[in-house]
Amino acid sequence: MLGKNYDSEVCSAARALEIVGERWTLLIVRNALFAGSTRFRDFQSKLGLATNVLSTRLDTLVDAGLMTKDADEYRLSESGRDLVPTLLALTEWGDRWRAPRGRPIVYRHAECGGEVTLTMQCSHEHQVTNPALVLATPGPAMPEARAAGMLHAVHN
Amino acid sequence: MLGKNYDSEVCSAARALEIVGERWTLLIVRNALFAGSTRFRDFQSKLGLATNVLSTRLDTLVDAGLMTKDADEYRLSESGRDLVPTLLALTEWGDRWRAPRGRPIVYRHAECGGEVTLTMQCSHEHQVTNPALVLATPGPAMPEARAAGMLHAVHN
Numbered sequence: 300m301l302g303k304n305y306d307s308e309v310c311s312a313a314r315a316l317e318i319v320g321e322r323w324t325l326l327i328v329r330n331a332l333f334a335g336s337t338r339f340r341d342f343q344s345k346l347g348l349a350t351n352v353l354s355t356r357l358d359t360l361v362d363a364g365l366m367t368k369d370a371d372e373y374r375l376s377e378s379g380r381d382l383v384p385t386l387l388a389l390t391e392w393g394d395r396w397r398a399p400r401g402r403p404i405v406y407r408h409a410e411c412g413g414e415v416t417l418t419m420q421c422s423h424e425h426q427v428t429n430p431a432l433v434l435a436t437p438g439p440a441m442p443e444a445r446a447a448g449m450l451h452a453v454h455n
Numbered sequence: 456m457l458g459k460n461y462d463s464e465v466c467s468a469a470r471a472l473e474i475v476g477e478r479w480t481l482l483i484v485r486n487a488l489f490a491g492s493t494r495f496r497d498f499q500s501k502l503g504l505a506t507n508v509l510s511t512r513l514d515t516l517v518d519a520g521l522m523t524k525d526a527d528e529y530r531l532s533e534s535g536r537d538l539v540p541t542l543l544a545l546t547e548w549g550d551r552w553r554a555p556r557g558r559p560i561v562y563r564h565a566e567c568g569g570e571v572t573l574t575m576q577c578s579h580e581h582q583v584t585n586p587a588l589v590l591a592t593p594g595p596a597m598p599e600a601r602a603a604g605m606l607h608a609v610h611n
Contacts, residue, residue, distance in 0.1 A: 309559045311549025333591035378552045383586035388541040393467025401596035403465045409588040413577030421569030430539035432565040434487035440557035
């Protein structure tokens, strides 16, 4: 078994994946977000996963504060609902690269019915469509020694 | 062991997770995208994961067309680079919910240096900031029987 944690990483994506990077977890969150699932048996019947796995995953989500459990209902917290952009990003990738028969799901804005998509935008108001133009640079919480290594890698 | 595939799912996010939902895979892609890693030993030394796991993950990425292997260099293809928004989404979630000391990484636009972030936008040009206002509705490739079940769930 692989460890759940990426301890040597100084990276928010790694921190996110420590919680939501296990098999099934993002599909559980998806069903809570978009299929109205709240009870153990809802998740179990719609996802068809083993009950022990579902139980462990739900416990992890509750322990990490992404869900609350009240009586037998599981509900997403603000941090759980904040995974919507991650699910949109995965869906858009799958739509482009793994959906030869078309898109199974279209996300819509509840207020106007318009289709919701993700855009990468920069603080100078450019829309960034080419992923090769996105660079990772050290932020305020990156230790100096690692920041130096990163810049080296980016410029090579 | 859990199966790698979510066969009963009609969902592009599930299709994406069949490839990138395994432990380490998105961190391997991250290092290829942003740390300039191309060789097995680059990935291994920076990630510190077991060589057999790294080898399996790289093979999966090559087999699925997200990377190409030429001599001993692994390079992302267009579909691999298209995971940038997924990594941004995970980073932004981790920055908000798991970075008490601040952001380790800031993504920047190579052309102007502006900070790159994700926005959810609808086709009627609304910026959607509240994830609760994003609904999943049946797309053209959703089988009718399932589409009916989805609408029921959304309206409940």
